[in-house]
Amino acid sequence: MKFIHVGDTHIGQVYKNDTRNNDIKDAFIQMINYAISEKIDFIVHSGDLFDSGNPPLDSLLFMTDELNRLKIAGIPLFIIPGSHDVGIGEEESIVELFHRNKLLINLNSKKYIEFGEKVTLTGETYKNAFICGIKGKRSKVEDEIFKKLTVDIDNSAFIKIFAFHHTISYLGEKFKDLETESLPKGFDYYAAGHWHGYKENIKYDKGIIQYPGSLEYCDEKEIVDNPNRGFFIISYDEKGINDIKYKIIKTRAKQIFTIKADNKTAIDVENEMLNKLNKNEGDILVLRLEGRLNDKTSDINVIKVKKMGYELGYSYISINKSKLNDKDVDVQVDEIKTKELSTIEHEFLKKKGYNDKEIRIARYLIDSVGEKPDSIKKEVENIFYSHDNIEN
Ligand SMILES: [Mn+2]
Secondary structure, eight states: OEEEEEOOOOBSOSSSSHHHHHHHHHHHHHHHHHHHHTTOSEEEEOSOSBSSSSOOHHHHHHHHHHHHHHHHHTOOEEEOOOGGGSOTTOSSOHHHHHHHTTSSEETTSGGGEEESSSEEEOOEEETTEEEEEEOOOSSGGGHHHHHHEEEOOOTTSSEEEEEEEOOBGGGOTTTOSBOGGGSOSSOSEEEEESSOSOEEEEEETTEEEEEOOOSSOOSHHHHHHOOOOEEEEEEEETTEEEEEEEEEOOOOOEEEEEEEOTTOOHHHHHHHHHHHOOOOSSOEEEEEEEEEOSSOGGGSOHHHHHHHHHHHTOSEEEEEEEEEEOTTOOHHHHHHSOOOHHHHHHHHHHHTTOOHHHHHHHHHHHHTTTSOHHHHHHHHHHHHHSOOOOOO
């Protein structure tokens, strides 16, 4: 018997660009095709099926069609909702809609989780595998779930699977939203999602924790750091797990360049970027600019480079200036300058224990006085759904 573990598929509008949003759908199709042609027994999805809790109609129709293909093939998909699957201010997630239409099994649907003094979790046993899980975090309160958790494990199952949607402390203290030790014990396979990087074989209790990463790139960092994207295929029998493979899906060709800008003019750097461009069939292009420019960084005509690039055929262009400095920036002078109000706000909120995303929302709200409610809502949503990234 074998199952697929996939996560962070983010069907929806990750990009402003339809070509790349269709790539994200294509990655999902590749995974479903594999499940059907290889006669996989079931799929475990570790959250963020969609990119937002209110996906556009074309995403809902796409998902309906793909899940129907699975259903006809007799392959169930077990899922826990991810942080992106829940809309702002909503209790239920978009995943529940598909559960009620019997196109997938939401492992956090009411029948599987009971809140009281303790949080009691049940799951399903399918093909001698026991599967349960806890959905992604919407607020700090939900961390408490793990502290109160009791799981009704089916000990007759050959293997026990626990799905969750958090970045564990094992991956680094800075971006964690769950202590590794908070995970319940007694499982063979911990199907992890939320963190978009790839990590396999993290030993925990008597089992292993695995992050397949996002199925397709959601931003530039993911393109550069983890060029391989895919999902796990886990084989098991009555003795337990006997084999794990990582199936790499087909993604677009990538061209990644770093351009050193030290002592160069904006025109020099612009020309160097233009020289890197070539005619292509929809490649992804990443240009990383580094060093201290002899001009202002804003003097570089990024729009011109992008316009030419798109004309040459690139499907997505990212020009990263985060490691590029203006010639006028003098670190020492900068340090003794009085702190800006925004810095003080940031430091204050940080001290209060808010995370970076919450601080961005709070700071945006402070600055948005007088703006139209609609545009405020849109921007808060954008920040809320932006992707969390941590270093590998
Ligand atoms: Mn995600």
